[in-house]
Amino acid sequence: MIKRPTFLIAAIAISLSSSQLARAQAPGFCAAPSAVKAITDPGELRTVIVTDATVLKNPKVDFSFGRTLGAIISSFGGVADSPAARLGLLSSMINSFNDKSDVNPESRIALPLTPRPGEVGLDPSKMMTKGDPDEMRIVGLFNRLDLAPADWKYCGEHRIVYEKGNPVSPTNRLTIIFEAALDNPEPQKGGEGCKAVAEFWDGLKGKSGDELATQLEMFYFKGLAGKTRPVVHYLQYGLPFGQVRANLFVNQPKFLWQLREWHLRPNADGTLNFVPDTVKANALPSLYGQAIAGEDPRLAALRQQFSNELIATYVDAIADTDEQALSKGSKATLDTLLFKMGVPISDKYNTFESTASGSDDDPLVNAQKGGGLLPRIKPKLDSAKLSQGCSMTSEQILNRIGAQSCGGCHHFSGGKSIASLGPGTELKWPDMPGFVHIDENGDISILLKDFFLPSRRQNLIDFLKAPAAPQVSASARSFDDFRTRLAEPGSLSTTDTDIRRSDLRTADKLTEGAFTDSDPPTEGFAGNKINRSSVDERLDLPSPCTWPPEINRVTRSTPS
DSSP states (O other), X not given: OOOBOOOOOSOOOOOOOHHHHHHHTSTTOOEEOOOOOOOOOHHHHTTTEEOOHXXXXXXXXXXXXXXXXXXXXXXXXXXXXXHHHHHHHHHHHHHGGGOSEEEOTTTOOEEEOOOXXXXXXXXXXHHTSTTOTTOEEEEEEEEEGGGOBTTOSEEEEEEEEEEEOSSOOXXXXXXXXXXXXXXXXXXXXXXXXXXXXXXXXXXGGGOOHHHHHHHHHHHHHTOSTTTOOXXXXXXXXXXXXXXXXXEEOOOSSSOOOEEEEEEEEEOTTSOEEEEEEOOTTOBOGGGGSOOOTTOOTTHHHHHHHHHHHIIIIIHHHHTHHHHHHHHXXXXXXXXXXXXXXXXXXXXXXXXXOEEOSXXXXXXXXXXXXXXSOHHHHHHHHHHTTHHHHSOOOHHHHHHHHHHHXXXXXXXXXXXXXXXXXXXXXXXXXXXXXXXXXXXXXXXXXXXXXXIIHHHHHHHXXXXXXXXXXXXXXXXHHHHHHHHHHHTSTXXXXXXXXXXXXXXXXXXXXXXXBTTTTOOSSOOHHHHOOSSOOSHHHHTTSSSSOOOOOOBOXXXXXXXX
């Protein structure tokens, strides 16, 4: 899933001998190895992530899955929170696994979906029952202030990660991540309006035990008194920003690991539904290759448009770090490449599922089947002098694009070449043996621990030194109008709501990230926001995408 990636890599297994390091410095190669220092102070670590079970399951607080659903219902106010209302809301997500297709809100083309009988068979009441083997248990809270846009419409994302399974089964797992885009209470002040949020997280480094637990509960379910609304609020899960994502491992009758995304939609009867949303940076796989028998005839034109856009825009975006290094006579280090690599795929090309298992979603595999895309990439690399100056190949470009998707980040891109370090030496996308960045026990991946969390901590420190000045963009004004009309019964039809929401999310994705100018270790999510769907954004998903979960983010992507 750049500005924000989500869902995970267990380790970066790249070891270079001294001779390989020497070759990496040879002319004609723009990449070089590097390392980022992990956070060793537990106090500093809790300013960006909290996974301590004694805090999350403290008997004096309630972070249960049912409470989160209930808080969403109460914030809308259409119906009273009740066990029945919670079941109804969760059932709307479960029922969506029956869908065989859904319509992309921008292209208006129905795209295929794979029915998920395993998830359909889940009992929503058991998912909210304490002690049940299918209970969704909280495993982590994440501070993603780094996902804030430069106009500071919202103060980044603040996430709650739940995972199913006690005991845990390798083929009966489910992760659901609530990724709230917390409204800036004073957007006219720019970053200064979000300072209270930053100060809250930074202030946790001096807290522990009951105090830490109650402070977090207050922030998520009550808000900062007189300063912010609660994190858990219906408007902040896709109206228009924020989302809920899931990592799907409940496999029946065969193993199929997928990642999906939803947003909330108010209904005329006062209830809310989870509505399937496109998975960001996950173009329909067949757009990279040939037509598939029985596909919608309109996909032929969309495929050509996608191919043209990839050559004109996406190649430059995914190779931007290398191009900058080449122009300066320097090298793009490994951490910089991981943090800033991203691709701004337009949502009209995105589908509603990302499949991590197998290679059906792999861009390179699809392009190698035909369709004419692959031969068009090399001339583009030649014109940018990347073929000779950086020894970059067409295959590496498509491998990089694949790694930005949820499925690629979490699995199928593992071991694929993304850059050349020297003669015969390639930089490969890391394998993720554990599939997720945070597992059912709250253990986090090495990539998250050693790379992304340190960068998020540094972003927080830098922000508190000098909050960003206000910027008022056209999208910010449209956002205000959208929220105003959303509050007026009958003012917007379902179609109008979907179109306006899609337009706002597209504009937001193309908005600079608030931390774009941060130096490494700045991950893709917080750093650049052309695509805000990069690996880092997806790293939160227990093996992600957001996703849900995250990793790279030339645009603000989203690992957790």
